Amino acid sequence: MGNDSLPFVTVEVEMPETYDLLIIGGGLPGLLGAVLAKSQNPHWSVALVEKENLLGGNLVGEDALGDHFELGTHLLQETGSAEIDRLLRESVDPKHLLALDSQVGDRVGTIQGGRAFENTGYPAVMEQDQTLSKVILDEIIQIIRRNEAPLTSISELRSTPLKEAAIQWFGESAWSSVVQPIISAKFGLTDSLTGFVLELANLSRLQVASEEIWQSNSHVDGFRARVAFPRQTHLPTKFRHDRKTLYSREHGNKDFVLGLIERCTTLGVALMPSCDILNLDPYATSMKVSRDGKVTELRFKRAISSLGVSATGRLIGVSAAVQQRRISLHLVHVKLNKPMPSSVCYFYDHDHESSIFRITNYAAFSDRLGDKRLTVELFNMADHDGSSIIEYVKNSSALSSLLPQSFEVVSASCSKTLSLAVPTTQNVDELLAQERLLSSQSAGVLAVCGVGTNGFRFFQSETIKDITALITEMI
Numbered sequence: 185m186g187n188d189s190l191p192f193v194t195v196e197v198e199m200p201e202t203y204d205l206l207i208i209g210g211g212l213p214g215l216l217g218a219v220l221a222k223s224q225n226p227h228w229s230v231a232l233v234e235k236e237n238l239l240g241g242n243l244v245g246e247d248a249l250g251d252h253f254e255l256g257t258h259l260l261q262e263t264g265s266a267e268i269d270r271l272l273r274e275s276v277d278p279k280h281l282l283a284l285d286s287q288v289g290d291r292v293g294t295i296q297g298g299r300a301f302e303n304t305g306y307p308a309v310m311e312q313d314q315t316l317s318k319v320i321l322d323e324i325i326q327i328i329r330r331n332e333a334p335l336t337s338i339s340e341l342r343s344t345p346l347k348e349a350a351i352q353w354f355g356e357s358a359w360s361s362v363v364q365p366i367i368s369a370k371f372g373l374t375d376s377l378t379g380f381v382l383e384l385a386n387l388s389r390l391q392v393a394s395e396e397i398w399q400s401n402s403h404v405d406g407f408r409a410r411v412a413f414p415r416q417t418h419l420p421t422k423f424r425h426d427r428k429t430l431y432s433r434e435h436g437n438k439d440f441v442l443g444l445i446e447r448c449t450t451l452g453v454a455l456m457p458s459c460d461i462l463n464l465d466p467y468a469t470s471m472k473v474s475r476d477g478k479v480t481e482l483r484f485k486r487a488i489s490s491l492g493v494s495a496t497g498r499l500i501g502v503s504a505a506v507q508q509r510r511i512s513l514h515l516v517h518v519k520l521n522k523p524m525p526s527s528v529c530y531f532y533d534h535d536h537e538s539s540i541f542r543i544t545n546y547a548a549f550s551d552r553l554g555d556k557r558l559t560v561e562l563f564n565m566a567d568h569d570g571s572s573i574i575e576y577v578k579n580s581s582a583l584s585s586l587l588p589q590s591f592e593v594v595s596a597s598c599s600k601t602l603s604l605a606v607p608t609t610q611n612v613d614e615l616l617a618q619e620r621l622l623s624s625q626s627a628g629v630l631a632v633c634g635v636g637t638n639g640f641r642f643f644q645s646e647t648i649k650d651i652t653a654l655i656t657e658m659i
């Protein structure tokens with residue numbers, strides 16, 4: 185632990201005849217899966233194959249502007265499984281481990297029409313128009329009354345077309361006056377997008393302005409799931425969840441990865457970074473990998489691909505996922521001349537003029553004195569190059585609405601460009617078809633977890649739970 189240097193240590197391993205378990209993909213779920221499998225079954229030989237020279241996937245982060253920045257996932261919320269949460273906590277030096285309560289790690293805001301709204305990630309439309317606000321609330325309450333059976337959760341609505349999902353969740357008025365305008369400004373087309381976008385664009389709850397209205401309806405579960413109140417700190421504790429958000433004071437998420445690598449090494453998991461898989465046959469119990477230019481055959485009794493369904497499908501060559509629509513996502517790391525004067529971790533931008541999706545304010549959770557780091561995620565800027573993206577961010581109304589006049593951006597770096605498949609109805613259908621295809625082909629030897637499995641899982645804690653369930657089933 186506390187290893188400042190990158191890349192991570194490459195562990196030289198002896199290759200046994202046949203591994204009892206092979207895990208493909210060294211992201212956090214892959215690493216956790218290896219630790220779980222080996223600690224529950226010490227006599228198993230377990231290997232983990234990763235194509236990059238660094239383990240950790242989206243949790244590796246990157247060094248820029250003389251500092252360390254995160255990639256996709258900035259904060260790890262506890263999963264609710266005691267064993268996994270203990271493993272995560274134990275992977276970081278207690279001196280550096282931060283367990284933030286939901287009032288710290290969850291605090292988000294939105295930028296709308298050039299104004300920053302703190303304390304909620306949900307559109308604050310109800311603050312603006314009293315009549316509309318009442319119509320929407322009444323409609324939501326009627327929806328809840330009509331559904332006496334347990335409510336369909338927003339995650340179950342992910343593969344439903346967006347309009348249908350939004351109407352089922354919030355009603356017609358909220359769809360036409362709130363959700364639809366935001367979605368159409370952000371993604372262009374609306375109809376082919378899926379309910380997943382509700383979650384992605386943080387539209388899974390609407391916000392009421394009056395604490396009184398919220399309190400008088402809050403005894404109904406469905407109401408709390410659909411309607412938020414801006415100042416969470418004002419609410420009685422019974423309405424707040426008690427899951428902690430984990431972070432490391434030293435190098436953020438990278439420390440969890442380093443801790444799990446150390447744990448794997450102690451347990452005797454064979455870690456194989458820089459290993460290119462050349463073939464993966466769902467019926468075979470061996471595969472060829474290229475490492476340092478040498479081709480080796482790895483044999484196994486069972487394997488888990490923790491790459492999600494489309495990447496696994498591509499490896500196997502049974503790809504049904506055409507990924508019709510992709511969008512670009514740029515990450516811009518920013519350093520300010522002083523820490524941001526806000527305790528909000530994430531600002532979501534619903535400004536119709538801009539493509540900025542999320543601004544992360546590290547000062548709100550890193551517990552580093554004088555932390556001046558921000559990371560800005562931008563959608564749909566494929567035509568811009570690194571320097572024009574930096575200029576766009578520096579001059580953006582989103583940033584200026586967050587920063588008081590006396591603040592400056594001292595440096596910015598556009599270090600990573602990702603391309604993501606937008607969750608359109610078609611893409612989701614393809615992912616589901618791919619999942620069916622893979623499960624019909626895997627013949628019990630290869631299990632698949634990650635994005636697109638079990639009803640379109642996407643978030644870090646879901647992929648972690650997914651691999652945990654697979655390991656438990658196998659043992």
Ligand SMILES: Cc1cc2nc3c(=O)[nH]c(=O)nc-3n(C[C@H](O)[C@H](O)[C@H](O)COP(=O)(O)OP(=O)(O)OC[C@H]3O[C@@H](n4cnc5c(N)ncnc54)[C@H](O)[C@@H]3O)c2cc1C
Binds near residue numbers: 211233235240242
């Ligand atoms: C910009 C962005 C923002 C996000 N924000 C959040 C968030 O706020 N909260 C949240 O919970 N989730 C968030 N996510 C999602 C989260 O990052 C993923 O759910 C999580 O990383 C999935 O873990 P994984 O192990 O499946 O994938 P990864 O972390 O990507 O790991 C997969 C690993 O497999 C390796 N690999 C790929 N192909 C091969 C191959 N052929 N052979 C061997 N290895 C291979 C990759 O190099 C990688 O190391 C975000 C993602 C992005 C991109």
